[in-house]
Amino acid sequence: MPEKVKLEAEFITLGQFLQIADVISTGGMAKWFLSEHEVFINGEQDQRRGRKLRAGDKVQIPGIGEFVITE
Numbered sequence: 001m002p003e004k005v006k007l008e009a010e011f012i013t014l015g016q017f018l019q020i021a022d023v024i025s026t027g028g029m030a031k032w033f034l035s036e037h038e039v040f041i042n043g044e045q046d047q048r049r050g051r052k053l054r055a056g057d058k059v060q061i062p063g064i065g066e067f068v069i070t071e
Contacts, residue, residue, distance in 0.1 A: 002058065002065075002066040002067055002068040003021070003065055003066065003067050003068075004067070004068055004070045005017065005020055005021050005067050005068070005069055005070065006070050006071070007054075007055055007069055007070065007071055010054070011052040011053060011054045012052075012053050012069075013049060013050050013051060013052060013053070014030070014034070014039070014041070014046070014048060014049050014050070014051040014053060014059075015027060015030035015031075015034075015049035015050065017053050017059065017067075017069075018030050018033060018034075018049075021059075021065075021067055023061065023064060030049045031049060034047045034048075034049055035047070037061060037062075037063075037064070038061070038062055039059065039060075039061050040059070040060040040061075040062075041053065041057060041058070041059055042057055042058055043058075043060075053069050054069065055069050055070055055071040056068075056069060057069045
């Protein structure tokens with residue numbers, strides 16, 4: 001079952017999401033993390049740390065976990 005990550009605003013970026021979900025410890029690690037790992041958003045691979053995530057989006061990171069964005 002996917003882990004839920006609650007939004008505090010209309011959207012968050014993929015880089016912010018990685019930090020909120022405790023996948024990375026600092027925002028500065030986002031670029032490195034995305035270059036080293038596959039990240040799938042709603043079933044499509046996306047490596048853009050500025051990608052906007054909204055409520056209902058599903059994020060899958062093989063070997064790390066599955067997450068769903070909630071309001």
